[in-house]
Amino acid sequence: MSELAGKVVVVTGASQGIGRALVALLAERGAKVVLAARDAGALDGAAAACRARGAEALAVPTDISEPEACRALVAAAVDRFGAIDALVLDAGIDMIARFDEVTDLGIFERLMRVNYLGSVYPTYFALPHLKRARGRIVAVSSLSGLTGVPTRTGYAASKHAQFGFFDSLRVELRGTGVSVTMVAPDFVETAIHVRAAGPDGRPHGRTAFGEGKVMSAAACARRIADGMERRKRLLVLSFRGKAGRWVRMAAPGLIDAIAERAIRDAGS
DSSP: OOTTTTOEEEEESTTSHHHHHHHHHHHHTTOEEEEEESOHHHHHHHHHHHHHTTOOEEEEEOOTTSHHHHHHHHHHHHHHHSOOOEEEEOOOOOBOOOGGGOOOTHHHHHHIIIIIHHHHHHHHHHHHHHHHHTOEEEEEOOGGGTSOOTTOHHHHHHHHHHHHHHHHHHHHTTTTTOEEEEEEOOSEESTHHHHOBOTTSSBOOOOOOOTTSSEEHHHHHHHHHHHHHHTOSEEEOSHHHHHHHHHHHHOHHHHHHHHHHHHHHHTO
């Protein structure tokens, strides 16, 4: 039986991509899922898919960049299920633009509000419940949170901030029974790249990823769920990412070149 069977798991960014694949998988593993995202229609569809798998599911439309919305999300989860055993922070937005081509500086604030503060706020309100449950925090970040990536300056900055926050929080939580898992996917086949902000702040509108070059959302979700069950500290989801962590210490210039080539090969 899954370690997550019967557990109450709150997932942000649950209406599409990795988040949607993850809540479906958690439902199959017997978890009670609370789904959060801004798109109420897509969220209801994801919740229905969870119920079709035999799980209890609650959809809570939420803008995670707003503290009061995150407070309401946690309150709704506790009101419905009486506890929170795990919090998965998957909601995020991307950018695809060279810094010297940016014309809308508001991109950088939006990235920090969603990717960084959108992880901090739900964690703040959920933490007392997670402590009582000796629960799990899972933050879905990115390889961009571990190294710089061209055309992703604002995105990488927000993901570095996310890593800094949760690595620090992990130390504060020693002895409480609450685990913190950081997830660093490589390229994953989702619509986040299509919706990514371009230089003028408007959606990029396309992705150039070819077949076989990226991980599927379903495969990524499986890796995350497995890591949650084992309370892993860090999940780096590609060989390139794992190797890069060690190469960076010995040859940082090489990692810069690899990052530049990866973005060029992806067409973005």
